[in-house]
Amino acid sequence: MPKKTFLRLDAEKQERVIRSAIGEFNKNGFERTRIEDIAAGAGVAKGSIYQYFEDKKDLYIYCAEWGLAVFMKKLDGYAPTSDMDIFEYFADTLTKIRVMQEEKDLIAFLSLMTQEPGLAEASMAGMYQVGDEYIVRLIANSKRKGSVRRDIDDEILKEYFIGITDRFERRWMSRYLDFSREIPPEQNEMVQKELAQMLELIKNGRG
């Protein structure tokens, strides 16, 4: 838990500190990250970090919570509507990728977090859960509408969809990491073409 001093800081400075920390943790992992570098990156003195947080671990955990909250808020704008079909949802993957691409540092941090032993495991649970809930809802909607077969267990369908989409999202996302802002149109076309093939496989099978 950050100290009250940190919470009284103006939002801009808070974010500067957290983003710097996330960047460093991301680059080096928890142990190899030096508080001094985080401080330098945020343009404050090392001592200040200790005015804000109990210790390095406290800072890390706050980064996790903060990052998770920001990420979830972003994702929220991409939540499936109550009667949305899973295919409609996937059709718009490009938007999702773009949203995530804006926060690539954050996402990299969140996914590395899962590997840090004994730090923020608790915070993580929530993250996966949200994604899972979306898929579960979409499967229910789709079964109701008849666009997804009803003879397969929901659990299996969930794993199947997550397996495929995670893999492709990662693949596509990595294509956008290099571009800072302007994305060449052929990039988008390429993704759309691959997406179409992916959906085709899901719909008509025979791998």
Next chain:
Amino acid sequence: MPKKTFLRLDAEKQERVIRSAIGEFNKNGFERTRIEDIAAGAGVAKGSIYQYFEDKKDLYIYCAEWGLAVFMKKLDGYAPTSDMDIFEYFADTLTKIRVMQEEKDLIAFLSLMTQEPGLAEASMAGMYQVGDEYIVRLIANSKRKGSVRRDIDDEILKEYFIGITDRFERRWMSRYLDFSREIPPEQNEMVQKELAQMLELIKNGRG
């Protein structure tokens, strides 16, 4: 590179040291692992570790290489034959899971390795490549035989198959982690049932 002293040790002692190191690196990550603990786990003195390896990093890299070699050898017995169909291959997933389950520590170590910045990235490449090559060969065989449709790019098919199977393998593997040796038969039945549903989705589609 280990020192010659280490290489002259009898195989049993070498393995004890490496397995202990892998266990510790696995549990704590590179930085948080104490050489003293590795030594204790292997039943040798801390100083001995430095008779065997240049430093901690040297030991880590050797663990990576050793682990990779062991893993590949195990996997080798599970390579697809030159005319094997991808569905035949998947049908026997249970064997693969069992083989991997015997080396769960090793596998956990190898997959965490990818996250350690600047240590054994080079060694990793080989690992993924092998799995990829298997799938590529299986896709070619299957397209030839007609059990996989020919109108989808190999690259897309590869991502699709790896996405699904990775996800399910992870799921199933985690079920076997708790059991040390005797596996209740209903466990195997459960996996077989899920596998059947997974294959059904791949074959006939409609998510």
Next chain:
DNA sequence: ATAATATATGACTATAAAGTCACATTCAAA
């Protein structure tokens, strides 16, 4: 049996970075 060489050990040293703190600076209130 003796010498020479290789291996084992754990108390010790060096070092890097976490965490502290006395003092400086800024801010807000009266």
Next chain:
DNA sequence: TTTGAATGTGACTTTATAGTCATATATTAT
């Protein structure tokens, strides 16, 4: 404009553990 509280700072202290080394023990050669 003075005063008290909050915030900022970086030189200093502490701590943890990587890595060393003098010495002991085991092994091998002659």
